[in-house]
Amino acid sequence: MAVRVDLNISLDGFATTTDQTPEKPFGEDWMRLTAAYGATRTFRDRVLHIKDGSGTTGVDDKYASAYFDEVGAEIMGAGMFGLHNNPDDPNWRGWWGEEPPFRIPVHVLTHKPRPSISFANGTVFHFLNASPAEALETARATAGGKDIRVGGGASTVREFLKAGLVDRLHVGIAPILLGRGINLWDDLRGFDTGYKVTAETAESGTVHLTFSR
C-alpha cells in the first residue's frame, strides 16, 4: 500500500505550464511537456481510447503502463479536477468525459465538498476537505489493499512530499526549459535523504527518475 506520485516535469522543474489561452486550453508548452507520455501506446489506449495498437512501446511506454498498475485509489487537488476553472458549475464532472482513465475511487481535495460522482467504468470522484494525512487515511480505506497515487497538481503533490507521506516519486523529465510555472522542487531541500534513486533514459530524451523507500 505504497503512496505513489508520477509527474511529467521540465528540466528546470516545472510541472505546470502558463501559456494556455481560451483558444489553446493546453498550450504549446503543455504539449511539449507531455509529448513523450502522450505518444505512448498505453496513453493512446487508456486515455484517448485509440485501440489500434499505435503509439511508442519503449521506455516511456513502460512507465506509462506502470502508471496504472496496482493503484487502488487516487488523490488529487481541486485544480486538477477542474473546480478552479468551473467553480459555479454544480454539474461539472471533470475533464475526462464519460470514461475517466482512473477506474478507481478518486478523492478530490476541496474546501467546498460536493456529492460524489460515479461513472460506469468504476471511476468514482469523492470530494473532501482534509489534510494530506487525513486524505490518505480516507483513500486507504477505499484502495482495496493496493497503492494510492497522489495524482496532482504540482502544489498538491508537493504538500504530500513535504509531509513525508510519499513512498515512491517518479518524474518523467522532458529536456526542455519552461522557466515559469509551479516548480515541483521548490522548498524540497533534502527530500532525497532516505530514498534510493534510479534513473533511466528513454528514446524520446525523457529521463525517468524514481525515488523510492
Add this chain to the structure above:
Amino acid sequence: MAVRVDLNISLDGFATTTDQTPEKPFGEDWMRLTAAYGATRTFRDRVLHIKDGSGTTGVDDKYASAYFDEVGAEIMGAGMFGLHNNPDDPNWRGWWGEEPPFRIPVHVLTHKPRPSISFANGTVFHFLNASPAEALETARATAGGKDIRVGGGASTVREFLKAGLVDRLHVGIAPILLGRGINLWDDLRGFDTGYKVTAETAESGTVHLTFSR
C-alpha cells in the same frame, strides 16, 4: 572551435552550494554534488594527481575524460578563480596548487585585471575586464583552433548561455535536492530551442544531459 560548458548540478538545478564554513571550505553539499565526478579515474589522475589507476571507469569517467578533450582555452569568472575570497592578495594563484589541471590559457573575467600567471605545465591565467562576446574573441585567439570552455561559476555560465554563445552544454545531474544556491536554469526559458539533446544515465545515478547545436 565550439564553445562548451560542462557543469555538475543538482536535480533542482543548483550549481553551487551554500553550506561551506571556514572549517569545511567545500561543504557536504559540494561533496555530494561532485561525488560521481570526483570518483572517476580521470578526475583522480588529472586533478588529484593520483596515478595508481584507481577510480570509476564507467559512464561518469567517459564524460570526465571528454571534459579535457580538444579544449584549447578556458574562460572563468573571478569567483571560480578565487578572487572574491582573496580580493586583497596580489599573490593569489588560484585553488589548484602548482599543477592546475587546465594546461591551457585560462581567461579570468574580473573588473580588476592583474598580471598573467604562468605555470610549468602550460596553464596560464590571464585576467580581463570584458563582455562574454569580447572574452570569447580573446580566448579564441589563444585556443590554437581547438574548443573553448566556459568553466564557471554558474552565474558566468548563465551569461554566456543567455547571450546564445554556447554550442554545447553538458550537465551532470546528481539526483539530490539542494534547495538553494545559484540555479543554472533561472531565466533560461526556451534555451533548448535550436539544440538537440541527448541523455545518458551513469551507474552512479548521475544523468548526463548534453545540448548541442
